[in-house]
Amino acid sequence: xxxxxxxxxxxxxxxxxxxxxxxxxxxxxxxxxxxxxxxxxxxxxxxxxxxxxxxxxxxxxxxxxxxxxxxxxxxxxxxxxxxxxxxxxxxxxxxxxxxxxxxxxxxxxxxxxxxxxxxxxxxxxxxxxxxxxxxxxxxxxxxxxxxxx
Numbered sequence: 291x292x293x294x295x296x297x298x299x300x301x302x303x304x305x306x307x308x309x310x311x312x313x314x315x316x317x318x319x320x321x322x323x324x325x326x327x328x329x330x331x332x333x334x335x336x337x338x339x340x341x342x343x344x345x346x347x348x349x350x351x352x353x354x355x356x357x358x359x360x361x362x363x364x365x366x367x368x369x370x371x372x373x374x375x376x377x378x379x380x381x382x383x384x385x386x387x388x389x390x391x392x393x394x395x396x397x398x399x400x401x402x403x404x405x406x407x408x409x410x411x412x413x414x415x416x417x418x419x420x421x422x423x424x425x426x427x428x429x430x431x432x433x434x435x436x437x438x439x
Contacts, residue, residue, distance in 0.1 A: 312353060312356070312357070312393050312394070313389065313390045313393045313394060315346075315349060315353050315357060316357045316360075316361070316389060316393045317386075317389070317433075317436075318345050318346045318349070319338065319346060319349070319354070319357055319361075320361075320366070320377075320381065320389070320433060320437075321345050321437050322337075322338070322343055322345055322346055323367060323375070323376065323377050324377065324381055324433070324434070324437050325345075326376070327376065327377045332370055332372070332374035332375060332376040333374060333375045333376065334373075334374050334375075335354075335373070335374075335375070338354055339351055339354060357393065358375070360392050360393060364379075364392055365378055365379055366378065366379045366384065367379075380434070381432065381433040381434035381437070382432050382433075382434040382435070383432065384432060384433050385426070385429065385430050385431065385432050385433075386429040386430070386431050386432070386433060386436060387425055387426040387428075387429035387430065389433065390425070390429060396422070399415060399418060399419050399422065
């Protein structure tokens with residue numbers, strides 16, 4: 291019964307949390323996982339949703355579900371036999387830009403995209419490709435180094 295109540299309460303997002311970008315919420319979650327890993331602990335789902343950790347206070351269940359599914363798909367976290375979560379990948383190997391692209395569902399731009407369009411569409415694709423490269427350059431720090439600062 292308590293788990294249902296926590297889940298129900300966590301489904302509601304306050305205004306501040308609703309306006310927080312999903313990428314920052316994902317970083318908050320991964321920071322907690324990174325801290326827990328240092329002490330050999332896993333993360334229970336209820337810990338993420340009941341507000342006991344300041345770094346993720348106010349995380350709603352809908353956002354957690356989305357972030358969890360992406361992080362499991364990308365093999366960043368895994369679920370153990372007790373249903374608790376833990377890091378399954380070294381955060382030194384994940385640049386910040388990669389996490390952002392996963393969370394924001396930014397699909398790669400291929401040469402084929404450029405070949406099938408002309409005029410303003412080609413210009414728009416080139417601008418997007420340039421913006422994507424700039425983003426990768428700016429967000430090149432790996433997550434472990436980011437969390438260590």
